[in-house]
Amino acid sequence: MTVTPSRPVEPPRQAEPAERSPGRKDRRGDALVAALFVSPAMLAFTVFVIVPALGGLVLAFFEWDLFGTPVFVGLDNLARLFTDPAMWQALGVTALFVVLGVIPTTLVGFVLAVVVNVNMPGIGAWRVLYFTPMIASAAVSAIIWVNLYNGRSGLVNQFLALFGVDGPNWLADPTWALPALVLMMIWGALPIVIILYLAGLQRVPEDIYAAASLDGAGRWRQLWSMTWPNVWGTTVLVAVLQAVSFVSGSFEVALIMTDGGPLGTTQSLALYSYKVAFTERDIGYGSALSLFQLALIIGVVLLSRAIVRFRKERG
Amino acid sequence: MTSRPHRVRRPTAVAAALAVIPLFAACGSSDTAGASNEVEGSTVVLTTITSLEPQFKEYADAYMKEFPDRTVEVRSTTDDGAEYAQQLATARLSEDLPDVFFNVDFLADTLAKNNVTLDLAPGIEEGKLGDLAMDDFLPQFVAQYRPLADPEQVTGLPVSADSVGLYYNKSLFEQAGVTEYPEADWTWEDMYRVAEEIQSKSDGAVTGLAAPLADGSAQIVYGPVIQAYGGYVYDAETGKSGIGQPEAVEAWTTLLEPYGTASGEYTTTGDDPTLQFSSGNIAMAIASRGAVPQTQLALTDADWDVQVLPTIDGSSTAGGGSYGLSIAQTSENQDAAWAFLAWFYDTDAGMKIAQEVGGVIPPTEDGISNGTWKDGEPPPASIEIFGESARTAVLLTQMPGASASVMAEATKKATQEVLLEGRDVAEAFQEAEETVNAAIAKETK
Amino acid sequence: MSTRLYLSLRYALVVVCGLVLAFPLLFMVSGSLKSAREISAFPQPLLPETPVWQNFVDAWDYLTPQVIGNTFVFSLGIVGLQLLISLPAAFALAKIPFRWSAVILATLVVPMFVPANLTLIPLFVVTFQLGWLNSFAGLIIPMAAQCAFAILLFRQFFVTLPPGLIDAARIDGAGWLRVLVSIALPLARPALATFCSISFLTAWNMYIWPQVVAPNPEHRVINVALAPLAGGENSVLSPAIGLAGAVLAMIPVLIVFIALQKWYIKGVVGTGLE
Missing domain, CATH: 3.40.190.10 (Periplasmic binding protein-like II)
Structure with a gap:
């Protein structure tokens, strides 16, 4: 028994203001107000984010051990990138982290947000449980997950044994270490995704559900045909944040739990850069690795946008 | 987002960022003499x-x-x-x-x-x-x-x-029905033999010996073992590392032997709980004197003690630092x-x-x-064994700049290649030696 | 399928998923009550035999009223300043048509991909040059300036506001500031609550920045004060005391989450019934 929605659902308009009124010129007054509104944030952002970021990246052209005087070495560090096999492996690991991490985190977070977005007695207390992974620091989470993943006595393998599966020694297995870390990172990332979607869901007009079906299958379809398009803006935000966190933010987890091993299979570019810069105290090359990563990301974004535009123009 | 071409040009920011660089060196070369002030009221x-x-x-x-x-x-x-x-x-x-x-x-x-x-x-x-x-x-x-x-x-x-000793948990020996406790004249073979016996008699429930090489970077353990075989980690005179020389390869072979038989499976970090003697699940472990307070706190209901490290070819293998x-x-x-x-x-x-x-x-x-x-x-x-082993301990070698950190990474990588990929020991550690020597050369150029 | 059955199933789902997600954390709370023997044991027992409340007494010794006060000043300062600078910026980017908005958005996103550990030292140098070491200004302002997330979040929210609402107010002669304060902000309550909880938590848990920029004891914040409890090879304390400290530190965060919940869940949306 499925009933299709009685009227098509129009997602809220999320286009850029600039695109919404392409012909209109900025009104002088508006531009002034906008500048006033934007400038405190941009001033702070420039001084404390952009300048330090450039300062860090410029070090790619220097040789520096943290304590001595930085020595200008031109393109030496950048040239070294292309002959370094560890760099290429780390690049692959970063790509895997993003592919395995971002999409599941986003989808599962969305579904869980819908699940807890409900008014029931005592729901508030239960909902708090969903936020708890975010509260634990990386070091504390690591202790817990190392226990869970242990090959012999860990709960994960004890659970698998119930089904007759002989689980691997997760964190020391070149095949399974990366998926194990991704699973843990998804766990840690879910709260922020759930919170963002919860906020997004509050802006979905309720009347779109009015005539929709009430049975299970219908609800599942309604979830993807009506709710999902209505939170698209949130999804974009979540995807960007998760991309940031899987590319660079979460290297801490791998550092504590596997130290990038075994055989470099969990060593992302960010972790490799950190180790080069601060363990081996070769800040210049560490910075070159980060610069390369940044260039690649900008390249991927520009390329994907070009493809989208190309398709639009053709279609 | 719009498709307008970007002009993210921020000359001021770039200039400011460049201006930051010399500050990194603010006191890099200065040898500002410190001062001496009054001691009282300081x-x-x-x-x-x-x-x-x-x-x-x-x-x-x-x-x-x-x-x-x-x-x-x-x-x-x-x-x-x-x-x-x-x-x-x-x-x-x-x-x-x-x-x-x-x-x-x-x-x-x-x-x-x-x-x-x-x-x-x-x-x-x-x-x-x-x-x-x-x-x-x-x-x-x-x-x-x-x-x-x-x-x-x-x-x-x-x-x-501080130096290392062989910690052993008598309660776990008894539990496994093994009564041969570590003695001062033990060799590494004795240690492996008893560890294997405990591990197999307890059906794997008790780890016989926490893997001495740990994740592959435990220099405090491998340094003295290499030396006992007649090799060296770093020779200050030639400025070269010898971790890939034939004597060292013998040492690595010994150190890589117990995984899975006398010790637990390989772990990727040195502070994995399966390597901690204080977990109460490990019959023997090589650990520093510094671990005594934690062990006292944790092993409240076990009978445990320490012994000097076993020997190789008659030489002590105690490391210290x-x-x-x-x-x-x-x-x-x-x-x-x-x-x-x-x-x-x-x-x-x-x-x-x-x-x-x-x-x-x-x-x-x-x-x-x-x-x-x-x-x-x-x-x-x-506990007094730590006094004796401090006097004879082989200390962690002082190496130029950050090359010791590079060495920790390199030996760990080689260890993983041997244990997880079955690579030849000599080949893996010769490559590690080259990596370390390159790092030393860079530090001293 | 009846609505009743559906609701019960859904409730069960909420509880089960919640427990799975929270399991590692419940494990930590249980760990904070374990004896030194239990916390070091491997495999670790799920629950302590007898709860060791002394762990909390020992951890409490590391917290002074000043530390707790500092952490509140630090966290609330960051949240407040970020709101102050991000809300107008986000509003302008979403609703006021002007030429630079796309460039500014790109400028906000790109630096997110520069690893924080690489920018730490340059950021420190900038703060040092401003003469802000060992001060609340140095603690708070550079961190409040990390506002890309706040601006993107609020902008995303403002973009979905119906244009008619704002046009109407504009036609009535309301200035942009007035539109922001009396129309956009009240509607943005869920976004505000979301941002405040996330930002407060992030600031509360900060560790490296306070450590580097204000090492003197007068400005010590909670995670810096609790750090010596985290254990290590040379430690003479039980690791369970460290977990007790972590549990104590997360209480204010939990309170903030619970308090702000009412704000971002507006009502009966979830049932799909009217």
Whole structure:
């Protein structure tokens, strides 16, 4: 028994203001107000984010051990990138982290947000449980997950044994270490995704559900045909944040739990850069690795946008 | 988003960022002499790593109780070596280095080379440590803080003459029905044989021996083993590492043998709980004296003890090392810092409390022989073995710049290649040796 | 399927998923009550035999009223300043048509991909040059300036506001500031609550920045004060005390989450019934 929605659902308009009124010129007054509104944030952002970021990246052209005087070495560090096999492996690991991490985190977070977005007695207390992974620091989470993943006595393998599966020694297995870390990172990332979607869901007009079906299958379809398009803006935000966190933010987890091993299979570019810069105290090359990563990301974004535009123009 | 071409050009920001660079070197080459002020009424800032903060607070409290006019403020930063280096670097950039601070083997040479740490040798000569002379300290522990470029200098003083011993859990031996406890004349073969017996008799429930090589970077264990086979980790004269030479390869083969049979499976980090003797699940483990307090806290219902490390070809395989205390070259309270160190290293003052609170073994001949460190409640009943092994211990080798950190990465990689990919031991460690030698060459060029 | 059955199933789902997600954390709370023997044991027992409340007493010793006060000043300062600078910026980017908005958005996103550990030292140098070491200004302002997330979040929210609402107000002669304060903000309550909880938590848990920029004890914040409890090879304390400290530190965060919940869940949306 499925009933299709009685009227098509129009997602809220999320286009850029600039695109919404392409012909209109900025009104002088508006531009002034906008500048006033934007400038405190941009001033702070420039001084404390952009300048330090450039300062860090410029070090790619220097040789520096943290304590001595930085020595200008031109393109030496950048040239070294292309002959370094560890760099290429780390690049692959970063790509895997993003592919395995971002999409599941986003989808599962969305579904869980819908699940807890409900008014029931005592729901508030239960909902708090969903936020708890975010509260634990990386070091504390690591202790817990190392226990869970242990090959012999860990709960994960004890659970698998119930089904007759002989689980691997997760964190020391070149095949399974990366998926194990991704699973843990998804766990840690879910709260922020759930919170963002919860906020997004509050802006979905309720009347779109009015005539929709009430049975299970219908609800599942309604979830993807009506709710999902209505939170698209949130999804974009979540995807960007998760991309940031899987590319660079979460290297801490791998550092504590596997130290990038075994055989470099969990060593992302960010972790490799950190180790080069601060363990081996070769800040210049560490910075070159980060610069390369940044260039690649900008390249991927520009390329994907070009493809989208190309398709639009053709279609 | 719009498709308008971007013009993210921020010349001002770029200029500002470039202007930041020279600041990194603000005091890089300056050798600003520190100053000496009054000792009474002084405040000395002492920075250590976080896990040592509680005990150092107690030392400072005792000092301030004895000298109410003096203040020692203990701060701690982090427990992670890389972060510690970073924070010392920022403190230096802002010319706000602590007066006295924690130093460690893998940082010592870099700090000395860049004029961060004060040469303590002249001060000790002048009697700034009271009755203590340089000769009173165990020479091999002091040697860790002698800069490679100028071995006459001493840029740090060891705090505890720590060496490793073989910890063993008698309760687990009994549980597995094994009664052959470690003896002073054991060889590594004896250790492996008994460990394997325990592990198989307990059906894998008890780990016979925590893997001695741990994650592959435990230099305190592999260093002495390589030496016992006649090899070397680093030769200061030729400036080369020998971890891929035939003698070293023999050592690696021995060290790589027990995984899965006498020891547990390989783990990718050295602080994995399956390697911790205090887990109560491990019959034997090679660990430093520093682990005694934690073990006492954790193994409350087990009967455990320590024994000297087994031998290879008749040579001892005990490794050792100590974190140290250094004085900043730029400190304006150098006399006050000296006064604190003089009190701290006095066997009847600071060292007395350090022995009680931190289980520290004084790094002096007098302290080892007559100190109170061995008078604590057992277990371990045989704690005095650490005195003997401190005297004979093979110390962590001082290596140029950050090459010791590069070596830790390289031996770990080689270990994984052998254990997880079945690569040939000699091949894997020859490659590691090349990596290390390249890093040394870069540091010394 | 009846609505009743559906609702019960859904409730069960909420509880089960919640427990799975929270399991590692419940494990930590249980760990904070374990004895030194239990916390070091491997495999670790799920629950302590007898709860060791002394762990909390020992951890409490490391917290002074000043530390707790500092952490509140630090966290609330960051949240407040970020709101102050991000809300107008986000509003302008979403609703006021002007030429630079796309460039500014790109400028906000790109630096997110530069690793924080690499920018730490340059950021420190900038703060040092401003003479802000060992001060609340140095603690708070550089962190409040990390506002890309706040601006993107609020902008995303403002973009979905119906244009008619704002046009109407504009036609009535309301200035942009007035539109922001009296129309956009009240509607943005869920976004505000979301941002405040996330930002407060992030600031509360900060560790490296306070450590580096204000090492003196007068400005110590909670995670810096609790760090010596985290254990390590040389430690003379039980690791369970460290977990007790972590549990104590998260209480204010939990309170903030619970308090702000009412704000971002507006009512009966979830049932799909009217």
